[in-house]
Amino acid sequence: MTTTPTTPTTPAPERKSWLREHSELGVSLLLLVIGVLVLTDALTMTVDITQRGPVGPKTVPVVVGAGLLVVAFLLAIDVLRGGRGEAEGGEDVDLSEPSDWRTVLLLAGVFLAFAVLIGPVGFPVAGALLFWGAAYALGSRHLHRDPLIAAGLSLLTYVVFNNLLGVPLPGGPLMGVL
Template structure:
């Protein structure tokens, strides 16, 4: 018996892994494709009041966005398969040979999920402050004297602008009666 060699670019596990690494942008294509299908499905199954004012109905923009996502996914896939690669920005100092910082990713994910769970019972101002402070902490800021205060002010300002000025209802939580 002979063992497979790495001569064939796609014939072995090593060759497939190398091919996928070289064409990693196809993951973005898959994401755009899935998002486009989701937007189109949602737009086409939307319950719409038949009486509309004007030629453009509420389905027009979501359908255009969904079609645009599908077209961009297809064009990007063709470009990647033809050998195109995304270029790093001139000021970008990311070393692609370094492994991903999974600790930061997991901290940000936890902070986001925690604020999503807390937004209803604690209200947006509290959940938003925890989100802002937690994101700053996960990204490396260790100023415990300043960061919670900035997070609280940002969250409160965001709540007031959206809930009170723009009329977008946000859960106030215990602060509902105060503001």
């Protein structure tokens, strides 16, 4: 009796389409589109003739737009040469766990409330609610400490932007106080 050795059959590897193999080109295309939009907007911007130095308001958008185009081009070359992004290794992210929609919805609600309240009550109050609400949504349960820290952060942010940097923020009822 002679037996012929049997070899285990291995399934043929799946052939991925060319687009699936080079999916990072989508990121490159997105960067290209954003870069063209930024450059177009920067170059068609109307600027006052009175400029106070060599760097005008067009400089930063032109540099950012050109940088986006360069990154898009270099990324496309890398992908076409076989470069691939690494799969998500995550720090302590368990990709098998479902999304925490409660946290996402709480944060979305806090941001929406901030957008609605910033006009009527001003930045200091709306910002304090934003900071406290974000801390609560992300899991902090220090109900005495968090509102105080949120109020301090909001007031500090308001004073720095409004008084020191000259970026006007709506003050609401605190407009005359600070």
